[in-house]
Amino acid sequence: MNDTVLHVGGAAPYDVVVGRGLAEHLPAVLGTSVQRVALLYAEPLHHLAQQALDVLVAHYDVLALALPDGERAKTSSVAHECWEALGEAGFTRSDAVVTFGGGATTDVGGFVAASWLRGVRVVHMPSTLLAMVDAAVGGKTGINTGAGKNLVGAFHEPAGVLCDLALLDTLPSEEISAGLGEVVKCGFIADPTILDLAESDPGAAQDSTSAVLRELVERAIQVKIDVVVADLKETGGADGHPGREVLNYGHTLAHAIERATDYEIRHGEAVALGCVYVAEVARRAGLIDDDLAARHARAFAAVGLATTWSGAAFDELLATMAVDKKSRGSQLRLVVLHGLADPRILAGPSEDHLREAYAALGGAR
Numbered sequence: 001m002n003d004t005v006l007h008v009g010g011a012a013p014y015d016v017v018v019g020r021g022l023a024e025h026l027p028a029v030l031g032t033s034v035q036r037v038a039l040l041y042a043e044p045l046h047h048l049a050q051q052a053l054d055v056l057v058a059h060y061d062v063l064a065l066a067l068p069d070g071e072r073a074k075t076s077s078v079a080h081e082c083w084e085a086l087g088e089a090g091f092t093r094s095d096a097v098v099t100f101g102g103g104a105t106t107d108v109g110g111f112v113a114a115s116w117l118r119g120v121r122v123v124h125m126p127s128t129l130l131a132m133v134d135a136a137v138g139g140k141t142g143i144n145t146g147a148g149k150n151l152v153g154a155f156h157e158p159a160g161v162l163c164d165l166a167l168l169d170t171l172p173s174e175e176i177s178a179g180l181g182e183v184v185k186c187g188f189i190a191d192p193t194i195l196d197l198a199e200s201d202p203g204a205a206q207d208s209t210s211a212v213l214r215e216l217v218e219r220a221i222q223v224k225i226d227v228v229v230a231d232l233k234e235t236g237g238a239d240g241h242p243g244r245e246v247l248n249y250g251h252t253l254a255h256a257i258e259r260a261t262d263y264e265i266r267h268g269e270a271v272a273l274g275c276v277y278v279a280e281v282a283r284r285a286g287l288i289d290d291d292l293a294a295r296h297a298r299a300f301a302a303v304g305l306a307t308t309w310s311g312a313a314f315d316e317l318l319a320t321m322a323v324d325k326k327s328r329g330s331q332l333r334l335v336v337l338h339g340l341a342d343p344r345i346l347a348g349p350s351e352d353h354l355r356e357a358y359a360a361l362g363g364a365r
């Protein structure tokens with residue numbers, strides 16, 4: 001099957017390519033002015049990254065830097081080691097970074113590229129479904145500090161994104177399901193065809209070699225592209241649309257659950273729970289009907305995700321939600337639906353609704 005090219009417009013346009021076996025596209029995306037390339041890859045993926053490395057060494061002076069896996073990569077000391085390595089190798093403004101890994105690799109690699117000489121080209125090769133449909137697109141980069149996640153970072157749009165679906169063939173099924181959590185979220189906020197596809201063929205939806213999964217990935221990326229083109233820096237949308245904040249549908253409770261579980265739960269799993277929860281809040285507030293609320297649990301369950309959870313006391317979760325970055329001033333802000341694909345902001349939701357919705361999710365009020 002041919003590759004699909006999804007174009008991201010705006011001040012710094014680029015393409016997101018979806019297909020299989022995409023490493024050979026790297027030179028075309030990096031361009032001819034680049035002489036040195038730093039390949040920043042998640043260390044456990046060194047076998048998978050080899051193909052990209054082989055293509056790069058045939059065209060450029062390559063510096064391959066292995067990063068710790070997952071969130072352990074998103075520290076100032078890892079960024080510092082990368083900066084030192086770029087300095088020793090004499091990286092100039094016309095050189096480039098390629099990231100190869102999941103969302104954490106994309107975030108820290110993007111941040112290194114954003115900060116080196118105030119910004120060099122970066123191309124992302126996301127290796128997880130979650131990173132393909134979220135972190136790799138839209139230019140958010142960052143690292144964590146002791147006070148929280150993503151507190152240091154920059155907007156730095158990539159020069160291109162290569163979503164090689166062959167990289168998903170060896171991904172554990174739980175990781176596919178977790179990635180589908182963000183995909184299904186996109187179905188509720190913007191593209192209901194995603195829900196139809198996932199519900200009508202759940203097996204294919206979870207199969208990295210299927211045309212269904214490919215269509216789901218492409219549709220979810222298109223949702224993200226449309227959102228970031230309209231509101232790259234999350235300053236807000238028009239006509240009541242939340243703008244980029246819409247991508248945080250389900251994320252307020254999700255972040256609280258992630259924190260309560262010490263990040264043991266996968267992000268996409270927490271997002272599924274957060275979406276089911278916030279739909280219940282919206283139903284209780286009279287914003288959506290019973291069918292749409294119930295469809296949340298059905299759609300996430302169809303892609304193999306849990307839709308009930310009771311792992312923490314509500315007061316603990318509420319305390320985290322109150323300091324979540326989605327709350328501004330003293331009011332909690334939630335992205336809610338007013339109907340399918342009709343997202344809005346609900347500022348200052350009723351605490352009773354928040355509590356009751358948690359009980360409906362299976363938790364203790």
Ligand code: GLY
Nearest residue numbers: 134138140244247
């Ligand atoms: N992951 C949310 C965003 O890119 O805005």
